[in-house]
Amino acid sequence: MIQFNHVYKTYPGPTHALRDVSLEINKGEFIFLTGPSGAGKTTLFRMISGFDKPSSGDVRIAGYDLTRIKSSEIPYLRRKIGVVFQDFRLLKGRTVFENVALPLEIRGERPTQMRRRVEEVLEQVGLTYKSSQFPEQISGGEQQRVAIARALVHQPGVLIADEPTGNLDSALSEEIMDLLEKVNAQGTTVFVATHDMGLVKRRSKRMIEIRAGQVTIDQ
Amino acid sequence: MSWNEYLRSFRRSWVHHTGMQLATLSVLAATFTVVAFVLSLSLNLKRVLSHWGESAQMSVYLEDTIQAADREALKAALEKDQRIRSVEFVGKEQATSAFRQKMSSYAPDLLEDTEFSNPFPASFQVSLVPGVSGDVLAATFEAIAQQLSAFKGVEDVSYGQSWVRNYSAFVGALSTGGWVIVAILIAGSFFVIGNSVRASIAARRDEIEILELVGATSRMIRAPFVFEGAALGWLAAAISLAINFGLYLWEAKLLQSSMAFARLGSNLAYFGVLACLGLLFAGAMVGALGAYFTIRKINDGWAASQKDA
Numbered sequence: 001m002i003q004f005n006h007v008y009k010t011y012p013g014p015t016h017a018l019r020d021v022s023l024e025i026n027k028g029e030f031i032f033l034t035g036p037s038g039a040g041k042t043t044l045f046r047m048i049s050g051f052d053k054p055s056s057g058d059v060r061i062a063g064y065d066l067t068r069i070k071s072s073e074i075p076y077l078r079r080k081i082g083v084v085f086q087d088f089r090l091l092k093g094r095t096v097f098e099n100v101a102l103p104l105e106i107r108g109e110r111p112t113q114m115r116r117r118v119e120e121v122l123e124q125v126g127l128t129y130k131s132s133q134f135p136e137q138i139s140g141g142e143q144q145r146v147a148i149a150r151a152l153v154h155q156p157g158v159l160i161a162d163e164p165t166g167n168l169d170s171a172l173s174e175e176i177m178d179l180l181e182k183v184n185a186q187g188t189t190v191f192v193a194t195h196d197m198g199l200v201k202r203r204s205k206r207m208i209e210i211r212a213g214q215v216t217i218d219q
Numbered sequence: 220m221s222w223n224e225y226l227r228s229f230r231r232s233w234v235h236h237t238g239m240q241l242a243t244l245s246v247l248a249a250t251f252t253v254v255a256f257v258l259s260l261s262l263n264l265k266r267v268l269s270h271w272g273e274s275a276q277m278s279v280y281l282e283d284t285i286q287a288a289d290r291e292a293l294k295a296a297l298e299k300d301q302r303i304r305s306v307e308f309v310g311k312e313q314a315t316s317a318f319r320q321k322m323s324s325y326a327p328d329l330l331e332d333t334e335f336s337n338p339f340p341a342s343f344q345v346s347l348v349p350g351v352s353g354d355v356l357a358a359t360f361e362a363i364a365q366q367l368s369a370f371k372g373v374e375d376v377s378y379g380q381s382w383v384r385n386y387s388a389f390v391g392a393l394s395t396g397g398w399v400i401v402a403i404l405i406a407g408s409f410f411v412i413g414n415s416v417r418a419s420i421a422a423r424r425d426e427i428e429i430l431e432l433v434g435a436t437s438r439m440i441r442a443p444f445v446f447e448g449a450a451l452g453w454l455a456a457a458i459s460l461a462i463n464f465g466l467y468l469w470e471a472k473l474l475q476s477s478m479a480f481a482r483l484g485s486n487l488a489y490f491g492v493l494a495c496l497g498l499l500f501a502g503a504m505v506g507a508l509g510a511y512f513t514i515r516k517i518n519d520g521w522a523a524s525q526k527d528a
Contacts, residue, residue, distance in 0.1 A: 049432070072436075075431075075434045075435060075436045075437075076434065077434075078431070078432065078433065078434040079433075079434035083432055089425070089428070089429050089432065090429075091425075091426055091429055092235060093231045093232070093234065093235035093426075094231070102429075102430075102433050103433040103434060105224075106430070106433055106434055106435045106439060107434070150433070
């Protein structure tokens with residue numbers, strides 16, 4: 001599903017964000033990506049979501065070779081991935097329903113199918129009753145659940161979540177992690193970046209630790 | 220995306236960015252108002268000057284020895300010319316009599332002076348058809364005069380050459396100047412619009428990033444912004460036309476009441492239906508192009524990446 005082979009990423013400066021990173025993530029896995037701030041977690045996630053390219057090495061995501069991908073193919077790569085951010089990134093001018101429906105709208109789904117699927121996902125994240133509200137009218141935890149619903153609505157093979165609990169208290173964090181595990185149980189590969197080691201230990205899943213751009217632990 | 224979705228996106232944008240949209244619309248409307256005002260001013264000045272130009276006449280003086288057949292041939296040629304509205308023959312006696320009448324207040328004895336010899340030649344008084352543009356009036360008269368010089372019995376052709384030439388040069392300069400001003404204003408309005416739309420789009424950068432994130436193609440992201448630019452441009456053009464129409468009504472009323480002697484009011488006109496439609500279309504195009512060039516710089520598929528890198 002996701003393959004990194006001897007990947008390097010250097011930004012002007014030069015800053016070596018990733019150094020010789022090799023890893024393989026299979027379909028249906030649940031992985032935690034940990035490491036201190038500035039270790040390269042976000043760079044890794046940006047590559048997976050098609051927002052960055054490696055300086056050298058091979059990256060393959062859901063059948064796309066990132067070193068050879070054309071700009072016009074990138075939107076189609078992103079449609080195979082669901083992304084959740086720490087700051088939710090919801091559209092303020094759209095209701096919960098409209099935010100969740102966005103990926104389906106972009107794929108040109110029929111309104112009836114879109115409605116059915118959005119209602120299904122909103123039920124899955126427990127937000128059916130908030131569907132007509134705007135992001136600013138709901139809590140942080142609810143906003144994150146909307147972001148997860150949006151990342152799942154088009155049934156992607158991979159869900160990546162960059163610090164999805166970073167803005168939430170511990171009770172809400174556990175709730176979000178439960179939800180991600182539920183998603184994983186349904187067959188979606190889930191890749192979560194976090195620096196909350198307590199959360200990682202409680203879940204006993206595969207953990208990849210990255211420090212100074214290098215993979216130091218993969219267990 | 221369908222037209223309904225573009226309209227929904229436009230409405231949403233107005234609901235959630237009301238202040239910014241109003242500011243953009245105001246700047247656009249103000250710019251278009253100035254452009255439309257200059258165009259309207261140029262149009263009306265040309266109409267007034269054309270009206271004055273229509274009163275210009277040409278006198279074709281005939282030799283005393285001209286044969287009747289030559290005179291008739293000349294008259295027929297003048298009447299056949301599409302550029303000429305009327306041809307009036309003024310005989311020697313008629314010219315003298317008109318002169319005496321005109322001078323009677325200065326020299327009353329002239330009317331009874333039997334020894335006053337007749338120095339006036341017979342002539343044709345020629346008026347041009349209405350609608351000859353002021354800037355080509357001199358050229359038209361010159362061309363006719365040159366043709367007439369080939370006729371037998373024509374002594375001289377006079378049309379107030381220096382006045383007509385100066386008048387034509389003035390109208391020509393005014394017309395060119397008007398277009399130069401309009402071109403400068405349109406070029407300036409592109410910058411103004413570009414900046415307004417850039418500010419509007421930059422404020423919605425998050426929206427562009429999110430759309431990229433969920434897999435929207437560049438075309439999908441740009442289309443609603445371009446539609447919005449076109450709609451804003453169209454609205455601004457409609458507002459500017461309404462403002463200019465109000466100004467036109469006010470000017471017409473003012474000229475009819477305060478400057479009735481100049482009879483300018485009846486020569487004033489507003490843009491015709493086609494011109495109005497053309498200006499609305501131009502407004503929409505300017506808005507769409509301004510938005511397109513701005514969004515093209517921001518939405519290159521990597522907006523979110525650039526922000527965080």
